[in-house]
Structures are given as C-alpha cells and as structure tokens.
Amino acid sequence: MGDEREPARLSHHFRVSDPAEYAKRHATVWPEIEELLRRCGFGRYDIYLWGDVVISFIEVDDYAAAAARYNASAVGARWEEHFADLITIDETDEHGWAKPFDHVWSL
Numbered sequence: 001m002g003d004e005r006e007p008a009r010l011s012h013h014f015r016v017s018d019p020a021e022y023a024k025r026h027a028t029v030w031p032e033i034e035e036l037l038r039r040c041g042f043g044r045y046d047i048y049l050w051g052d053v054v055i056s057f058i059e060v061d062d063y064a065a066a067a068a069r070y071n072a073s074a075v076g077a078r079w080e081e082h083f084a085d086l087i088t089i090d091e092t093d094e095h096g097w098a099k100p101f102d103h104v105w106s107l
Helices: 020-024 030-039 061-071 075-081
Strands: 009-017 042-050 055-060
Touching: 020 042, 020 075, 030 042, 030 061, 030 075, 042 061, 055 061
Parallel strands: none
Antiparallel strands: 009 055, 042 055
C-alpha cells in the first residue's frame, strides 16, 4: 500500500467586528491567495458567516506543513493584514491560527 492518508479536516471559529465588510472583502478573493492555499495543500476551504461569527471548514493534506508554508508567505501576510482590523480570535493553536474545534463525531 502507498502512503495515502486522509486529509486533515478542521473547523475554526472567530468573531468579526463588521460581518458585512468581512463578506465584502471575501467577494473578491485575490487569485494569488487562492494559488497559495492550493500550493499549501488545501483541497477545500469553506467559510460560513453566522452573525458576527465566522466558521471555516478546511481539508488539507498536512495541516502543520500548510500552516507553516502559509505563515512564511508574503502573500499570506498581506492577506492577514487585509483582515486584521475585522477579526478577533479568542484562542489560537500552535500555528497562530484560530484553535480548531474538537472533533466529536462523523457519519
């Protein structure tokens, strides 16, 4: 058998000060950020807005490697700065990202 692993599936949440502005900025996601996410190994990245709460669901080949590559990128830094005035993260993980939810059950 090959070294085929299931992708990591994670969900994060955080709050935004202006949900309408957050959605507006995501209406025009930069092509270079989408390219970066793909190069980092993200196969799926969904973002949901519920009031002022943002919930994201990601599937990624290797979360630690993807986070490190993203965090080392100038494009990633610019994207994070683009949203810094809107986002409040209560608890981060060891990569500086919003702490993922604890997985409890899947069908």
